[in-house]
Amino acid sequence: MSLRVVDHSPTDAGHKRNPGFPLDLDWVGRVRMNRSALERRAATIGTRRTVKKEYQLAWLLKAITMIDLTTLNADDTAGRVERLCAKARHPLRSDIVDALGIAKLDIKPGAVCVYHSFVATAVAALQGTNIPVAAVSTAFPHGLAPVETKLKEIESSVADGASEIDIVIERGMVLRGDWQALYDQVKAFRKACGDAHMKTILGTGELATLTNVAKASLVCMLAGADFIKTSTGKEKVNANLPTSLAMIRMIRWFHEETGIEIGYKPAGGISHSKDALNYMALMKEELGTHWLQPHLFRFGASSLLTDIERQLEHGLTGNYSADYRQPMV
Numbered sequence: 001m002s003l004r005v006v007d008h009s010p011t012d013a014g015h016k017r018n019p020g021f022p023l024d025l026d027w028v029g030r031v032r033m034n035r036s037a038l039e040r041r042a043a044t045i046g047t048r049r050t051v052k053k054e055y056q057l058a059w060l061l062k063a064i065t066m067i068d069l070t071t072l073n074a075d076d077t078a079g080r081v082e083r084l085c086a087k088a089r090h091p092l093r094s095d096i097v098d099a100l101g102i103a104k105l106d107i108k109p110g111a112v113c114v115y116h117s118f119v120a121t122a123v124a125a126l127q128g129t130n131i132p133v134a135a136v137s138t139a140f141p142h143g144l145a146p147v148e149t150k151l152k153e154i155e156s157s158v159a160d161g162a163s164e165i166d167i168v169i170e171r172g173m174v175l176r177g178d179w180q181a182l183y184d185q186v187k188a189f190r191k192a193c194g195d196a197h198m199k200t201i202l203g204t205g206e207l208a209t210l211t212n213v214a215k216a217s218l219v220c221m222l223a224g225a226d227f228i229k230t231s232t233g234k235e236k237v238n239a240n241l242p243t244s245l246a247m248i249r250m251i252r253w254f255h256e257e258t259g260i261e262i263g264y265k266p267a268g269g270i271s272h273s274k275d276a277l278n279y280m281a282l283m284k285e286e287l288g289t290h291w292l293q294p295h296l297f298r299f300g301a302s303s304l305l306t307d308i309e310r311q312l313e314h315g316l317t318g319n320y321s322a323d324y325r326q327p328m329v
């Protein structure tokens with residue numbers, strides 16, 4: 001099968017990391033989001049445009065390179081994390097890779113994402129692959145621990161080899177409108193991350209309004225976030241398209257004002273290929289193809305890869321295989 005595959009190599013050469021900026025409360029005060037307008041716009045994604053046939057397979061392969069392959073369960077074990085890392089090394093069955101003729105592309109996920117306790121296990125299991133390990137540090141998923149404890153957790157994750165840190169903000173700071181407290185804490189987290197890239201989880205389903213989501217996005221970007229991320233996957237409402245639109249528009253505004261490109265990570269409940277394609281279409285339409293690269297876009301997802309693998313097989317054979325043929329962990 002001849003596949004028109006878009007460029008999968010991460011081209012982050014020349015990417016300037018967010019240095020952080022002073023807290024501009026006047027800018028924060030000017031941020032407003034209109035929920036019904038965002039919902040109307042989001043509803044058009046996936047209806048007006050779809051990618052089909054070999055283009056769809058190419059988009060799905062690209063999606064794999066932007067997945068943070070995740071396990072964040074209370075019953076995680078070293079064995080489960082090792083199996084997840086084995087899947088990260090070989091995200092697609094070899095018969096699918098051969099049939100698509102994509103062995104040379106060496107497709108790998110964006111990162112493996114685990115709790116702090118399993119960072120060392122994942123780093124060891126991924127040795128020699130260049131796949132980064134992301135740790136959810138700072139009292140994930142609630143974020144409610146003394147700041148010193150959270151800073152220590154970040155430092156420990158970095159010491160164990162995590163090169164990406166997903167921090168969670170205290171939702172109460174947003175609900176109280178205490179932007180200074182949020183800024184100060186996220187800035188301290190960024191300092192503790194050092195060279196590790198910081199993704200800032202907002203817990204959007206618990207922030208009450210899209211204006212709050214947008215203001216919190218801005219404050220986190222000003223404080224030095226490399227990525228803004230929707231959810232922990234543990235809130236009642238996780239990633240969705242209207243919320244994504246609010247965050248993506250803040251990324252665009254921030255870029256217009258500062259020239260700095262911030263990454264976006266929707267997370268929680270993204271388990272179908274169609275969802276992945278919708279998020280990618282949204283990114284392309286709002287920020288351009290340039291943003292569809294692993295250093296600027298990630299899916300936080302525990303089961304998306306399984307569905308993508310099934311869709312790729314369906315694209316090749318016309319049949320859907322049973323879930324057990326694409327086991328995750």
Ligand SMILES: O=C[C@H](O)COP(=O)(O)O
Binds near residue numbers: 070
């Ligand atoms: O950050 C990642 C999320 O915890 C994954 O959520 P999920 O299990 O709903 O895919």
